[in-house]
Amino acid sequence: MVKLTSISRTYNKGTPNAVEALKGVSLEVNEGESLAVMGVSGSGKSTLLYIIGCLDKADEGSFELDGEDVSRKLSDQLSRIRNEKIGFVLQDYGLIPEKTALENIMFPLAFSKGVSYKEMKRQAKKISEFVGIAELNRKRVSRLSGGQQQRVAIARAIVNSPKLILADEPTAALDHKTADRIMELLLSLVNEGRTLIIVTHDKRIADMCSRTVYISEGVITEGE
Amino acid sequence: MKLIWRTLHELKSSRFSTVLIIIELIFSIVCYQLCFSLTKDYLGLRSFFADNYEGNSVRVYFNDDDLKQPAALTESISPEQSFTVKHYMSEHDDGIFISCFSDEAFKIAEEAGSITVDLDADYNGAQPCLVSRTIADKYPAGQEHAIAGRRFYVCGVLPNDTVFYMSTAGTGSAFVMASDRFKAPGAEFVNGCVFMKVGSERMNEVTARLDMAEGIAGYERFVPDDALKKEFAAVSGILIIGVWIAVISTIGLLANNYLTYKKNERNYLVMITIGAKKRDITVLYLLRMLVCIAIALPLSFGASKQFAAWQGTQLAGGISIAFAVGAAVVIELLSAVMIAVGFMRKKSILPKSA
Ligand SMILES: Nc1ncnc2c1ncn2[C@@H]1O[C@H](COP(=O)(O)OP(=O)(O)OP(=O)(O)O)[C@@H](O)[C@H]1O
Ligand SMILES: [Mg+2]
Numbered sequence: 205m206v207k208l209t210s211i212s213r214t215y216n217k218g219t220p221n222a223v224e225a226l227k228g229v230s231l232e233v234n235e236g237e238s239l240a241v242m243g244v245s246g247s248g249k250s251t252l253l254y255i256i257g258c259l260d261k262a263d264e265g266s267f268e269l270d271g272e273d274v275s276r277k278l279s280d281q282l283s284r285i286r287n288e289k290i291g292f293v294l295q296d297y298g299l300i301p302e303k304t305a306l307e308n309i310m311f312p313l314a315f316s317k318g319v320s321y322k323e324m325k326r327q328a329k330k331i332s333e334f335v336g337i338a339e340l341n342r343k344r345v346s347r348l349s350g351g352q353q354q355r356v357a358i359a360r361a362i363v364n365s366p367k368l369i370l371a372d373e374p375t376a377a378l379d380h381k382t383a384d385r386i387m388e389l390l391l392s393l394v395n396e397g398r399t400l401i402i403v404t405h406d407k408r409i410a411d412m413c414s415r416t417v418y419i420s421e422g423v424i425t426e427g428e
Numbered sequence: 429m430k431l432i433w434r435t436l437h438e439l440k441s442s443r444f445s446t447v448l449i450i451i452e453l454i455f456s457i458v459c460y461q462l463c464f465s466l467t468k469d470y471l472g473l474r475s476f477f478a479d480n481y482e483g484n485s486v487r488v489y490f491n492d493d494d495l496k497q498p499a500a501l502t503e504s505i506s507p508e509q510s511f512t513v514k515h516y517m518s519e520h521d522d523g524i525f526i527s528c529f530s531d532e533a534f535k536i537a538e539e540a541g542s543i544t545v546d547l548d549a550d551y552n553g554a555q556p557c558l559v560s561r562t563i564a565d566k567y568p569a570g571q572e573h574a575i576a577g578r579r580f581y582v583c584g585v586l587p588n589d590t591v592f593y594m595s596t597a598g599t600g601s602a603f604v605m606a607s608d609r610f611k612a613p614g615a616e617f618v619n620g621c622v623f624m625k626v627g628s629e630r631m632n633e634v635t636a637r638l639d640m641a642e643g644i645a646g647y648e649r650f651v652p653d654d655a656l657k658k659e660f661a662a663v664s665g666i667l668i669i670g671v672w673i674a675v676i677s678t679i680g681l682l683a684n685n686y687l688t689y690k691k692n693e694r695n696y697l698v699m700i701t702i703g704a705k706k707r708d709i710t711v712l713y714l715l716r717m718l719v720c721i722a723i724a725l726p727l728s729f730g731a732s733k734q735f736a737a738w739q740g741t742q743l744a745g746g747i748s749i750a751f752a753v754g755a756a757v758v759i760e761l762l763s764a765v766m767i768a769v770g771f772m773r774k775k776s777i778l779p780k781s782a
């Protein structure tokens with residue numbers, strides 16, 4: 205599903221405050237796998253996720269997603285890929301606070317081709333039910349609790365039925381019980397055949413995944 | 429349908445700033461209109477002074493709604509129709525031009541034996557007035573006088589055979605009073621003077637004719653009176669204030685546009701994360717601006733009209749409203765496009781600005 209080969213990413217390249225966030229990272233994630241990415245703060249976890257999520261481009265190395273080489277694609281094509289193949293659960297949920305839960309869930313469909321407005325609504329309702337937040341549909345997101353917002357974010361991430369789900373510390377702000385339920389939800393998606401890559405600080409969460417990698421100062425190590 | 433849905437959401441999600449943009453647009457348009465109409469007055473007065481200093485002519489500007497009625501051709505009218513004229517210039521060697529501070533002063537001047545040409549509701553309350561030689565001698569030019577307690581100011585003395593005309597600030601029609609030698613074809617000669625009502629279409633022709641007349645006659649230099657100087661100062665004063673208000677409202681408009689964008693930037697980046705193209709976002713943003721403009725336009729037309737009415741006819745020019753609306757729309761669109769271009773060229777699309 206995901207194949208990174210010697211990926212490097214340097215922020216502010218060529219300036220005095222250049223930061224080498226990733227240094228020649230190679231990583232392969234198979235379809236149906238759930239991968240936890242761990243590492244201390246600033247080690248490059250989010251950067252890795254942004255690259256896999258086609259939001260940022262590597263300076264060096266090659267990146268294949270679902271059998272396609274994406275490192276040379278144009279930004280509009282990348283938008284298309286993000287819209288169709290990737291579901292992003294952002295570090296701070298990344299919801300639009302003034303809108304209702306249902307509207308937030310509908311949004312990715314508003315930017316995808318060939319989905320009618322009716323279909324958008326129907327699909328979003330179906331997903332929100334699946335995620336267990338149907339009763340929150342009409343509530344504004346800014347009024348929801350952290351756990352509820354996280355569910356909305358997950359619903360939004362999967363409304364387009366993406367093959368790959370990327371989650372940046374989805375449980376960081378949640379208590380154990382809520383975190384477990386969120387993980388249950390995410391892993392149930394993996395059981396449906398999707399691929400999950402999850403960034404976490406929490407060993408407990410990582411242990412629920414089928415595989416764990418560690419990043420330290422932009423370098424990746426497998427297993428322990 | 430989906431585009432409408434997206435645009436509605438864009439408008440809804442920043443309801444407050446959308447309303448603010450609309451209000452600011454209306455405010456700017458009214459400000460610009462004030463500026464433009466003041467500029468018009470200012471330039472009118474400027475040209476008035478310039479003419480007086482350079483052309484040795486006597487020109488008095490005033491506003492009179494009657495004058496704006498389009499009498500297409502140079503039309504001879506009987507003085508009784510428009511003026512109260514007791515005596516005429518030709519009966520005396522000199523005429524005198526008086527600026528009074530009120531209509532009453534004028535009546536009193538009349539009662540005192542002066543001869544008046546009352547053109548009504550003129551600029552700054554100034555009333556042109558023809559008087560006899562004796563009265564002219566009694567009230568020297570360049571000084572303030574009083575008749576029965578009413579103050580008035582004598583601007584200057586016109587030699588006999590004088591041509592003078594009064595017009596609105598170069599754009600409207602004008603009343604022209606000329607001696608026989610320079611009367612327009614078809615104009616009737618009444619008691620030594622011709623009173624012509626000139627439609628604005630004929631202004632150039634009449635101006636040329638008058639310039640010619642002035643050239644032949646070779647008049648004394650006429651120094652603008654204090655009242656007009658004051659008027660000039662007042663108009664330029666308000667104009668400066670108007671320009672400042674317009675500048676401030678422009679800055680407000682630009683700042684608000686930028687802040688609205690900044691406030692929404694995170695949402696835009698989130699939308700990009702979930703698969704929107706940069707172009708989608710730009711279209712959304714520009715559509716929102718267009719909706720704002722579309723709402724603000726009719727409202728600001730109304731507001732400008734109200735404002736003009738409140739300010740008096742001087743500001744009611746449709747041209748200045750059109751200019752104002754044009755300026756505001758151009759500024760709004762330009763800033764929106766600049767922000768949109770900035771967004772299109774933005775390198776990082778990572779949704780971590782929050
Ligand atoms: N946009 C950026 N510009 C410059 N430097 C950046 C940028 N984003 C991240 N960095 C730097 O790159 C390094 C890796 O950052 P990254 O966000 O990937 O870390 P992280 O592992 O996700 O940390 P955290 O656990 O705190 O989220 C850090 O040193 C960070 O300061
Ligand atoms: Mg991070």
